Amino acid sequence: MSGEPYPARVFIQEVVTRDGLQIEPRFVPTADKIALIDALSDTGVAKIEVTSFVSPKAVPNLADAAEVARAIRRRPGVTYVALVPNLRGAEAALAADLDELNLVMSVSATHNLANMRLTPDQSLEGFRAIVAAARGTRARLNGSIATAFGCPFEGAQPAEKVLGLAAAYLDADLDSITLADTTGMANPRQVADLVAAFRARFGAVPLTLHFHNTRGMGLANVLAALGQGADRFDASLGGLGGCPFAPGATGNISTEDLVHMLEEMGVATGVDLGRLLELARGLPDLLGHDIPGQVAKAGRSGDLHPAPASLRAAS
Secondary structure, three states, X not given: OOOOOOOOEOEEEEOHHHHHOXXXXXXXXXXXXXXXXXXXXOOOOOEEEEEEOOOOOOOHHHOXXXXXXXXXXXXXXXXXXXXXXXXXXXXXXXXXXXXEEEEEEEOOHHHHHHHHOOOHHHHHHHHHHHHHHHOOOOOEEEXXXXXXXXXXXXEOOOHHHHHHHHHHHHHOOOOEEEEEEOOOOOOHHHHHHHHHHHHHHHOOOOEEEEEEOOOOOHHHHHHHHHOOOOOEEEEEHHHOOOOOOOOOOOOEOEHHHHHHHHHHHOOEOOOOHHHHHHHHHHHHHHXXXXXXXXXXXXXXXXXXXXXXXXXXXXX
């Protein structure tokens, strides 16, 4: 299942203030969102998905998208992204001068209708309008393929169907691709096979993997993708997030858990794990509930503790 040696460097792409907050019941104040993004900018992550320009009625916690996008501090070397569902959202993201627009549709027609209220063909037509709107700007365009590893309504999606949609994205002049396990249905063998097939067909086209930990296989899936040379991964601080249209779905893989695993393996990320852990441990106060991430609770593997008092007394 493993191919070439693991990449020497892996790029961590933080999605907590979009994917992580989109289903939170408590509104996170705008100033707190901005402060969190600014703090994440200083951790060494390669990319931050700042927000999504969606209907405030659909996603109340992202109603302040434009205000947040305009107020954050832009750190050189970090790419700032907005997920955009349609042309109107893309125009708002372009007006906010974000570095990248993330366009998303599901390879599953049923999930796309539930999530976007569009057929796949309608979504693709909308993408072409967004490409036209972005032409001449500095913004790059990423195409995310949701339910790439399975749909809760239709089941597994054929690899050729996923690759065909990736080809349609690239034919529409998108710059990069994300394969998203929106519903946490992926398994490591499936991931290795699909990443290998993507690389065989599309060569060096930039590829991101977006895993959820719904069934506890998120980090195992990262390992499978690493074994096929994948070097870009989305993750969410604290393991927050989840798709509102995926029954039973839980959060994304945890950023700090991912960085900890890679650090223990000797794979460089350029990310300050200590600072990430500080930010993750502050999330319960911000959100009013516990977080799924494990390393923030257990500490790093190398964090040693004093011997039990009974042993010290005996000596």
